[in-house]
Amino acid sequence: MRRFFTKEFDFDPDKIVLCSNCSTCRWTCTSYEEFGSEAYFAGGRLRLLRSYVERNLPVDDDFVRAVYACSTCEQCVERCPIKVPYVDIVEDIRHKLVESGKGPYGRLHLMGDMVLKRHNPYGEKPEERADWVKSDTRVSNDSEWGYFVGCTASFKRKEIGDATLRMLNYFGIEPQILGEEEFCCCSPLIRTGQIERDVYDEAEDGTKTYVGRLNVGEKINHNMEKIIERGIKHIIFSCSGCFRTVTLDWPNYYRARGGILPFTTQHLSQFLALKIKQGELEWKSSYPERVTYHDPCHLGRHVGIFDAPRVVLESIPGIEFIEMDRAREDAKCCGAGGGFKAGFGDNAINTAERRLEMAIDTGASTLVSSCVFCKLNFMDAIKKRGVEMKVLNLEDLFIDLMGLQGPG
Amino acid sequence: MLKERQLTELADIVGEDYFSSEEYMRKLYSQDIAALPGLVHDLLDTSVSAVAQPTTSEVVANLLQYCLKERIPVVPRGHGTSGYGGVLATKGGIVVEMTRMNEIYNIDRENMTVEVGAGIIWGKLIEELEDEGLTVAAYPSSAPSSTVGGWVAAGGTGIGSTKYGGIREQVVDLEVVLPDGQIIKTTKAGIGLFQGYKGLDYMYHPGTDKYQWGPSGHDKPGDDVTGLFVDSNGTLGIITKVKLKIIPLRTIQPMVASFRSRKLMIGALKDILEATRPFYLHFITNDFYRMLGEVDKAPETIGEWIVLSTYEGSDAEVAGEVEKFHHFVSRYGGTVESDEIANHEWAERFYPLRIKRLGPSLAPSEVYVPLEHLEEYLEHLDRHFKGEKYAVEGAIDDLGEVAALAWFLDDERRKISFLMGWYRSLDFIKLGLQHGGRAYSIGMWNAGHSLSFFGRKNYGLMERMKSQTDPKNRLNPGKVFPASLNLSIRFNLLILLVATIAVPVVLWFAGLLVPDLIMAYVPWLMLQDVMSVFIAMVIGLLIGVVVVEIANIVPITFLLAIGAHFMRLGRRIFKGSK
Structure with missing residues (x-):
């Protein structure tokens, strides 16, 4: 039976034949909106995949491009009448492409190279990972609470790490951070299929020297070991991508205890919502503006956290909370995730612009999200459009209203 | 296959961003929603050479004019969500996907109509209309994915049809680009269009050879021939705009x-x-x-x-x-x-x-x-x-x-x-x-039912118009009007190979079984040396060529009618086996 599909794409055939070609997923597909062609939406990609595997066609660049032009936002799965696990399939295809040396697309391989060499996809110096910690904030070495900062907050958007730490400090928590010992959570690598591959350094004259073998499992298990070593029991995340990956992907790589992680994971929006429920949070000032909330795909559709951030927002005094046309399970993707922004920068900004349009339509002055990538992408879109709109993450809003900003 | 020059010129007409001749796109646009048995793909060649996504009616007109001149078959397509083979190519050529013409042009509250581009998705149209307190009277059950033009071309009934009728009853007016590139409004075209008048009376918007557009021609009121274009699977012309009835949202x-x-x-x-x-x-x-x-x-x-x-x-x-x-x-x-x-x-x-x-x-x-x-x-x-x-x-x-x-x-x-x-x-x-x-719908697989489906009179009119405007059957060939099969090259080769081998083998067996009979009547058929085997193979090859020629002129509907009996038998035999 499996011989029907060729070796190169050795998938579970049941997953592919399940799609009925009904194309219900096309209408809201992030990449279809951008590229407008049959190859650039979930169902079309599966059909493309079928024609490649059934007819044993050689994998070409066009195919690779089509497979990587997907933000894995899962809107298709949400709409699919049969619930074809499309995102799993596309990640699987990417994995196979990388294995066979055809992927990843464009310059996405740089992320993998950097993670192997420097433990973060940006290629920043690992020893500078904890440089964002300011002197008036507190971290400890023995707390049960941990804060998994993530590469983006550590190197690129340091204010997010700072805000989250101040938030935790406010509630009397002095979390442990892994600092230099924290490696990338591997979200960008798993999303782009770079599970395991050889990394080469290419000199200007084109000669390649072998650097080593990138292995996502090793990075993940390193993080796991460090977390367990330090006795951390509860981990807070400010990054939706890290949160999704640790919660849903790490168990696949953690072989001990049947894959059950020995610590709890929670996103800071859940943490804040709980504090509100327990009556431990009293807002110190009000935010008398119209605010709308964008559901990050990795936090919302992937893990199912829709209510927590709304509970937090609605509890803020003076706030006028308004939903966008498409919210919660139906939320439109901003186009930052799944390697889409890294591989198709301009297209990702166009996508964010379309989501921004929806936010503008609500008449809101502030667009709140809870994902570093969404925030980054929205800020690019705002710059491109030249409109007035504040983009904040929940933790930004929190320290603003509680007057917790650090010096400078 | 199209020549490099033709591809470049087509890309110039449509605009490079909206034209693609890459392998993966061609593969995708060679299929519709139906999961056809894999073997069918080995038998039939449904591949196309390029995909065009025109953005205006004028581009469609220029495209059709060019294809007429260059003898390129054209297959119009919406989102390909029908399974009747209406969007499958039978003679190669290019696919014209109408999904870029997806605007709402006008909502007319007085006459309760809405005019849209053929490529708009039903679900999107309904959402937009609902914001205005309006809705369409009928929509297909594939509304989340199918296009307005697609339903008009494929025909059928859907949600709301019990009260308001099928798509045929919803269409008020169509803008159609005829195979020779003329843009017409079907309410104004006049029955003359179908009766073989070659004059320009019905012309709505004349084109020029240079892919430029001159001033509008004069409109001449005539009979409403809208109904003849519904269900026609784009064989008579490419539908570019559709005016639909709307009702208040209640x-x-x-x-x-x-x-x-x-x-x-x-x-x-x-x-x-x-x-x-x-x-x-x-x-x-x-x-x-x-x-x-x-x-x-x-x-x-x-x-x-x-x-x-x-x-x-x-x-x-x-x-x-x-x-x-x-x-x-x-x-x-x-x-x-x-x-x-x-x-x-x-x-x-x-x-x-x-x-x-x-x-x-x-x-x-x-x-x-x-x-x-x-x-x-x-x-x-x-x-x-x-x-x-x-x-x-x-x-x-x-x-x-x-x-x-x-x-x-x-x-x-x-x-x-x-x-x-x-x-x-x-x-x-x-x-x-x-x-x-x-x-229910004609498309390709049901083309044998066209006469009973459209009725003798209408089918006659459609046939006449087709023979006038598109005598070589280049616009969506094989749909509505039954046409011959286009067997894949691989299958043609297989027939030739089998015939070449089969004839010597049969003759050899005949020589073993009834040698006297052959020697008595057709001694030259006896296989005696290498030369005679070679001659037998040549004869086989010639027979193969004849079979291929015949197979390629058999209408697909005929094949399906005969094939059904064999498949029924085959199904009984193979069903149990894994």
Whole structure:
């Protein structure tokens, strides 16, 4: 039976034949909106995949491009009448492409190279990972609470790490951070299929020297070991991508205890919502503006956290909370995730612009999200459009209203 | 295959961003929604050379003019969500995908019409109209994915058709680009268009050879020929804009009743249709409901024969209809189910495909059957498809016909069995016709039913226009007007190879079995040395060429009609094997 599909794409055939070609997923597909062609939406990609595997066609660049032009936002799965696990399939295809040396697309391989060499996809110096910690904030070495900062907050958007730490400090928590010992959570690598591959350094004259073998499992298990070593029991995340990956992907790589992680994971929006429920949070000032909330795909559709951030927002005094046309399970993707922004920068900004349009339509002055990538992408879109709109993450809003900003 | 020069020039006409001739795009646009048995792809060549996505009617016109000049076949396409082969290429050429023309041009509240680009998705149009307090009177059950132009070209009935008719009744006016590149409005075109007047009376917008557009031609009022373009699968011209009827958005009240038997359900359907005016009257058989139960999409009901009757209108109207509905359901011993179930079934109207999980493949088929013959038809199906797993649902239209839709569960990974199973789709239609029905949509696979579907008069008109404007049959060949097969090169080679080998082998056997007979009458056929074997092979090759030529002029409908019998037999043999 499996011989029907060729070796190169050795998938579970049941997953592919399940799609009925009904194309219900096309209408809201992030990449279809951008590229407008049959190859650039979930169902079309599966059909493309079928024609490649059934007819044993050689994998070409066009195919690779089509497979990587997907933000894995899962809107298709949400709409699919049969619930074809499309995102799993596309990640699987990417994995196979990388294995066979055809992927990843464009310059996405740089992320993998950097993670192997420097433990973060940006290629920043690992020893500078904890440089964002300011002197008036507190971290400890023995707390049960941990804060998994993530590469983006550590190197690129340091204010997010700072805000989250101040938030935790406010509630009397002095979390442990892994600092230099924290490696990338591997979200960008798993999303782009770079599970395991050889990394080469290419000199200007084109000669390649072998650097080593990138292995996502090793990075993940390193993080796991460090977390367990330090006795951390509860981990807070400010990054939706890290949160999704640790919660849903790490168990696949953690072989001990049947894959059950020995610590709890929670996103800071859940943490804040709980504090509100327990009556431990009293807002110190009000935010008398119209605010709308964008559901990050990795936090919302992937893990199912829709209510927590709304509970937090609605509890803020003076706030006028308004939903966008498409919210919660139906939320439109901003186009930052799944390697889409890294591989198709301009297209990702166009996508964010379309989501921004929806936010503008609500008449809101502030667009709140809870994902570093969404925030980054929205800020690019705002710059491109030249409109007035504040983009904040929940933790930004929190320290603003509680007057917790650090010096400078 | 197109030449490099042609590809460049086509890209110039459409715009480079909207034109693609890459391998992967060509593969994708060589298919429609139907999961055809893999072997069919080995037999038929449905591949295209390029894909164009025109953005305006003028681009379509220039494109068609160019293709006429260069003798390139053109296959118009929406989102390809119909499974009748209407968008499959039979002679290569290019696909013209209309999805970039997806705007709402005008909402006319006075005449209650909306004018849209052919490529707009129904769901999107409905959403936009609802914001204005309006809606369309009928939409297909594939509304989340299908285009307006696609439904106009493929025809059919859908949600709302019980009250307001199918797509044919919704279309007020069409803008069509004829095969020679002229843009016409069908309400103004005049019947002359179909009667062979070659004058320019009906011209609406004349084109020039330089892909530039001059001033508008004069409009001349004439007969409304809109209806002749509906269902025509884009064989007469490419539909670029559609003007549809709209209605105000009013109360929609779905009601669900369940019945204990087929007889009771059909009795109730007839009475409900006679005494009330449902917006959408739909039924599901018990087998279908059980399958839905297996995928957790069937709430608990008293009976297993489910009727969904939805009412639309003012609050008072709807209340009156609902009261009558209660009465007729109780007359047939049925149960009116809760609002929750009714809303569930109404929300599920777009998703009959949910049962695909049980397949994992589904082979669909659809045919119109008069409601009065529905019972005998369903009984006949049970007898005919004994041992097959299938489910039937149906929607009743304004003419009292049931658009009966069957889903046969299958597994396409079992290639031979799946191929043989294709007979079921053909038989489902054949039995429907036996019970006084008619084909649902024509496309390619049903092209043999064109005459009965369109009626002698209309079909004659369409045929005449086709022969006038597109004598070489370059616009969507093989659809509506039956055309010959286009066997794949690989299959042609196979025939040649088999014939070349078969003839010497047969002669050798003949020489062994009846040597005296051959020596007595046709001694030159005796295989004696290498030379005679070689000659026999050459003869075989020549026979092969003749067979290939004949095979390539046999209409596909003829092949399907004959093939169905073999497939039925084959299915019995291969079904059990894994």
